[in-house]
Amino acid sequence: MIASTLSFAIFVDLAGSAMVILLSFLSLRFSYFLAKRQPDNFLWGFLFYFSIAMSAFAISRGVGHIARQLLVLNNHVDSWETLSPYSGGINTLLLISVSAVTIYYHKGLAAYKIIRNEAEKLAAANLKLADTASQLQKMNTYLEEMVEERTRDLSTSEKKFRHFFENSKDMVYFCNMGGEISDINTSGLHMLGYETPPKNFNLLSFFKNHETLERYLTALKENGFVSDFELELETRDGTTRHMLLTANSILDRQGNMIGCEGIAKDMTRLRNMTEQLINQEKMASVGQMAAGVAHEINTPLGVILGYAQLMMDDFDEKDEVYENLKVIERQTKACRKIVADLLKFSRQSESAKTAVNPNDVIEDVLAVTEHNLNINHIHVQRRYTPSLPMVIGDAEKLRQVFINLFNNSAHAMENGGEIIITTSHDQAADKVIVTIRDTGTGIPDEIKPKIFDPFFTTKEVGKGTGLGLAVTYGIIRDHGGTVTVESPMQDSATGEKIQGTAFHITLPIAGKEQNAINE
C-alpha cells in the first residue's frame, strides 16, 4: 500500500513537473505572440514578462523535482543533497522575481492607463480631425464641382453675350467716365470708320453737335440712362451718321458713375428714306397745287395778253401807251412762261415720248450752251458710254432738264471750273445713269432738302424763278426716273471728298418702259 502510494506520488511529481514546464512554455508562447501582435499594449508586455518569470520558475522547480526523483530513485541521495540548496535557492529567487514583476504591474498599469487615455483622446481627436477633413474634402469636392458648373455656365453665358456683342449689327460699346472706349464691337468700329480701335478712342469726339453732347452727358449723370436718344456722329471720313442711342451709366459700389455702356443703331438709311418719302409727298402736293394755280392763272393771262395785243394795234409804236402795252405784253408772256414751267413740274403739260439716246440729247444741249460755258471758263468733260441703250422720253423736256442742270453748275462756278458728264448703263437695274458733276461751291447740307422745291432759289431777286430744279424733278419723275444730289462728291476709289455737286439721274431703258406702257 505504502509502496503503491509512494509510486503514485513519484509519478504525480514527475508528470506534474513536466506539465508545469510544458504549460508555462505554452503560456510564454502565447504571451510572446500576444505582445508581438499588440506591441503598444502595456498589459501584454507585463504578461509576457510574467510568463518569462513563471517559465523560469517552472523550469527551475520542475527540473529540480525531476532531478530529485531520479537521483533518489537511483540511490544518489548525496548528489541530490548537494544539488538541493541550489535548486531551492533558485526557486526562491524566481518566486521573488515573479512577485516583483506582479507588484510592478500596478504602477505600469496606471502609467499605461494614462498613456492609453491620452492615446484614446488623441485617436478621438484624430478621428474627429479625419472626419472634419473628410467633410472638408467633400465640401471641397462639392465646391469644385459647383465652381466647375458655375464656370461652365459663366462660359456659356459669356459666349452667348460675346456672340451677341460681336455679331450685333448695331454699335455696342463700353466707355469710361471721360468717354474713352474700352470695348466696342466690329459693327461699331465700322460705323465710326475704323477697322481696328485707334489710340485715344473717345466716343464723345464723334458727337457732331455740341448741344447734343451736353444733353447726352447730363442725362447720363442725372438719370443714369438715355433711351432712344437721337444724335449725329461724324465718322472718321467726315460722313454724318444719324444714330438712335440707348445707354446706361456704370456705377461703382458707392453709386458713383465710372463709365457707361450703350447700344446705338444707325438710322441714316432709314432717315434718308424717310426724308425722300416726305420730299416726294411734299413735291406731289406742291405739284397738285401748282397745276391748279397754273390752270386758273393761264386763262386770265391769255385774256390779258390778247387784249393788250389788240390795244397795241390801236396806237402808234411811238406812242407812250403803246410802250406801256408792250411792257404788259412782255410781262404777261413771262408769267405764261412761269405757268408753263409749273405745268411741266406738275406733269400737266403735254408730252411726246419717243426712243431717245441720252448721249444725243446731251450733245444737242451742249451744242447750244457749251460756247457760253467756255466764255465763263467752264470746260466740259464728256465721259459717255458709247453703246448706251435708248430711253423712252420727251427729247424736248429732257433737253430742258440738262439745260437747267448746266445753268445750275455755271451758277456755282462763277470763276470757272469743270462740268463732267458721265453716262452709264446699270444692267442690273435696267437703267441709264447720267451724272452731271461740277467743281463748284457745292450745296450746304441745310438747303439740300429744299433744292427741288418750286420757287426755292439762292439767286438774287429777279435773277431766277426757283423753278429750274423743280421742273427738272418733275420731268424726270414723269419719265419714271429719279434725280438725286450729292454734295460734296466722294471719290469711289480713294474715299476722299471732292468739292462740287453731282446730280445723278436714272432713266428706265426703252424696252422696259415700252413694255410698261404697253401693259
Next chain:
Amino acid sequence: MINRITISISILTIFLLLGLPGHSWAIQPHGEPEGMYVHQMAHVLFLGALAYLYLHTRSTPDLVSRGWRYLRLFCLLSIAWNIVAFTGHIVADLHGQRAPGAPLDIVEILYILTRMDHFVFVPALFALMFSLRTFYLEAGEEKAQ
C-alpha cells in the same frame, strides 16, 4: 540636493562604523534555517502579489473579458498552491522529525497531501495558458476588425 543627502549618509555611516565597533564589525553569519525562512517568505510574497493582482484586476472595470477571468482563476489557484506549498514545507519539517515506522497521523496525511501540490499548480498554469491564449485570439479578432 541628492549630493547633500549622499554626503550626509556617507558621514553618518563613517561615524557609526567608528563609534559602534564590536559585533557589527564582522560579516553576519547565516544559519541553516535561514534559507527555508527566505523561501517561505517568498511564498508569502508571491501569494500577496497574486492576491493583489486578483483584487486589482477584479476591481478594474476595463478588465472584464474572458481572458481576465481565466487570469483571476490562475491567481486563485496559485494562491491556493502557495498555501499548499507553504504548508508542505512546514509539514515536511515536522515529518522529518518523526520516528521511522510511526503510525499514520495528521502530519503524515498532510505530508502526503501537500506532496500532491501539482493537482493545484498544474490547473493554475492551465488557467494562465488559457488566459493568454484567449487574449491572443481576442487581439487577433480586434486586429481583423
